[in-house]
Amino acid sequence: MPGGFAEGVAFPRDTAEVAALVASARRVLPVGAQSSLTGGATPRGDVVISTRSLDQIGEITANSVRAGAGVPLAALQRRLAASGLYYPPVPTYDGAFVGGTIATNAAGAATFKYGSARQWVEALTLVLVDGSIVELRRGASSAAPDAHFVLPRQGREPLRIPAPTYAMPDVPKLSAGYYARAGMDLVDLFVGSEGTLAVITAATLRVIPRPGTCAALLRCASDREAVAVTAALRREAAASWRGEGPLDVAAVEYMDHHALAAVPDEAFARAGLPRPDRTSAMLLVQVEVPREVDAALERLQGVLAACGVDGDPHVALPGDESGAARLFELREAVPASVNALVAAAKAHAHPDIEKTAGDLIVPFERLEEALALYREIFERRGLRYAIWGHVSDGNLHPNVIPRSIDDVERGRGAILEMARGVIAMGGAPLAEHGVGRSALKQRLLRELYGERGIEEMRASKRALDPEWKLSAGVLFPEPL
Ligand SMILES: Cc1cc2nc3c(=O)[nH]c(=O)nc-3n(C[C@H](O)[C@H](O)[C@H](O)COP(=O)(O)OP(=O)(O)OC[C@H]3O[C@@H](n4cnc5c(N)ncnc54)[C@H](O)[C@@H]3O)c2cc1C
Numbered sequence: 036m037p038g039g040f041a042e043g044v045a046f047p048r049d050t051a052e053v054a055a056l057v058a059s060a061r062r063v064l065p066v067g068a069q070s071s072l073t074g075g076a077t078p079r080g081d082v083v084i085s086t087r088s089l090d091q092i093g094e095i096t097a098n099s100v101r102a103g104a105g106v107p108l109a110a111l112q113r114r115l116a117a118s119g120l121y122y123p124p125v126p127t128y129d130g131a132f133v134g135g136t137i138a139t140n141a142a143g144a145a146t147f148k149y150g151s152a153r154q155w156v157e158a159l160t161l162v163l164v165d166g167s168i169v170e171l172r173r174g175a176s177s178a179a180p181d182a183h184f185v186l187p188r189q190g191r192e193p194l195r196i197p198a199p200t201y202a203m204p205d206v207p208k209l210s211a212g213y214y215a216r217a218g219m220d221l222v223d224l225f226v227g228s229e230g231t232l233a234v235i236t237a238a239t240l241r242v243i244p245r246p247g248t249c250a251a252l253l254r255c256a257s258d259r260e261a262v263a264v265t266a267a268l269r270r271e272a273a274a275s276w277r278g279e280g281p282l283d284v285a286a287v288e289y290m291d292h293h294a295l296a297a298v299p300d301e302a303f304a305r306a307g308l309p310r311p312d313r314t315s316a317m318l319l320v321q322v323e324v325p326r327e328v329d330a331a332l333e334r335l336q337g338v339l340a341a342c343g344v345d346g347d348p349h350v351a352l353p354g355d356e357s358g359a360a361r362l363f364e365l366r367e368a369v370p371a372s373v374n375a376l377v378a379a380a381k382a383h384a385h386p387d388i389e390k391t392a393g394d395l396i397v398p399f400e401r402l403e404e405a406l407a408l409y410r411e412i413f414e415r416r417g418l419r420y421a422i423w424g425h426v427s428d429g430n431l432h433p434n435v436i437p438r439s440i441d442d443v444e445r446g447r448g449a450i451l452e453m454a455r456g457v458i459a460m461g462g463a464p465l466a467e468h469g470v471g472r473s474a475l476k477q478r479l480l481r482e483l484y485g486e487r488g489i490e491e492m493r494a495s496k497r498a499l500d501p502e503w504k505l506s507a508g509v510l511f512p513e514p515l
Pocket residue numbers: 064065066067068069070071072075076086104125126127128130131132133134135136137138139140141142143144229230231233234235236370467468469471506509
């Protein structure tokens with residue numbers, strides 16, 4: 036997000052330094068790797084607290100790791116791999132930090148199997164707005180029946196915090212303001228709060244034994260075929276988790292024909308693949324293979340044949356790291372190529388052109404209908420666009436490919452119309468990227484929970500941050 040300006044930037048090395056900074060500054064904005072796609076990590080006159088020096092990885096046990104907020108997930112994953120362990124909820128951009136991914140409740144491709152960051156956070160070290168340090172462990176404090184928390188503070192009166200009560204949509208991932216559920220754990224109020232309630236300085240995360248994986252890239256003739264294949268793979272995965280089959284699919288990623296058209300020929304050449312014809316979509320399937328690779332691949336072939344998929348998938352077998360990397364690079368070339376087209380339009384057509392994209396999720400049974408709706412809304416407005424994303428979760432990113440500033444304006448209208456459509460289907464317009472400072476995303480948050488929901492969030496914030504010192508303007512505007 037352009038236009039950021041800061042009063043200063045600090046690089047604290049431990050929680051005590053963060054506490055001293057927060058206590059003394061007028062306004063603070065904690066940041067991680069600043070990979071936010073919503074402007075959440077863009078300052079507006081705040082003191083920026085960079086967490087990049089909080090980069091210690093502490094104790095690793097068979098099922099947990101202690102990590103500083105500034106540890107990049109890629110580095111965490113490397114350290115865990117050396118002990119045969121794995122942290123599942125990693126976003127496509129794995130340079131994001133532990134603190135940033137907790138603050139946005141980030142999610143990766145494998146959410147339908149593993150959930151988002153929330154399910155993996157066991158404990159948090161927090162700095163509150165007055166500089167007090169709180170160690171919060173899951174299970175230690177939950178919302179009372181009359182919807183409030185009591186937060187004990189060292190040497191001070193416990194803090195009473197109203198808990199939000201709005202109904203959240205029932206979808207596998209959501210990054211839409213504060214979590215709300217009767218009897219919820221206090222840890223969950225901070226996960227996904229986008230830096231507006233406290234600064235996270237360290238976390239204890241759950242980890243699991245590192246699974247063997249293989250990847251398969253395949254071509255589908257239509258959206259209908261792609262959704263049918265994904266549905267069949269989800270059923271296979273569920274059966275394998277019950278111990279009733281060999282095909283343990285963790286994630287399916289989708290790229291539509293417009294997204295593939297944006298990718299340059301060299302990206303296909305690097306992946307060692309021919310460019311598919313102009314109407315095909317592609318799916319990248321991640322399969323976990325504890326032992327029976329052959330049985331899993333045989334079953335995959337069977338599912339593809341039953342769904343009428345033409346041609347064999349391109350497979351990277353377990354251990355073929357470079358083969359898998361080539362397939363994932365092609366997937367990553369999609370957002371990179373579309374972002375390059377947006378940047379070119381900004382340079383040549385209008386300086387205010389910006390990325391205009393949805394982060395929409397629907398219950399999986401409504402996905403085919405939702406996808407048709409996204410296309411109809413873009414096409415009715417005469418917009419150029421591309422759609423890709425985490426199809427096994429029902430979470431897709433419809434992106435405008437703007438040619439003019441007018442396209443950006445019409446694109447915002449399109450995303451708003453899509454948001455209303457997905458909310459009506461029981462989904463949400465804010466799945467994983469959060470809300471940040473984006474005026475459009477803040478409007479979508481109001482569409483989702485109404486003014487009353489936003490007031491409930493403000494009440495929780497007011498209890499923890501009465502002077503609006505932390506990340507002011509993120510999630511919702513400051514009160515006048
Ligand atoms: C190419 C690309 C792909 C992406 N793919 C995904 C994806 O698959 N899934 C997904 O969920 N997201 C994705 N994202 C978005 C982004 O990576 C995530 O939102 C990520 O969680 C942000 O982490 P970060 O460390 O960069 O945080 P930042 O961008 O620095 O900050 C994000 C927000 O968290 C707050 N914050 C940061 N650190 C702290 C802290 N220690 N304490 C309190 N608040 C804090 C900030 O104030 C800000 O509001 C993608 C982004 C890019 C650029």
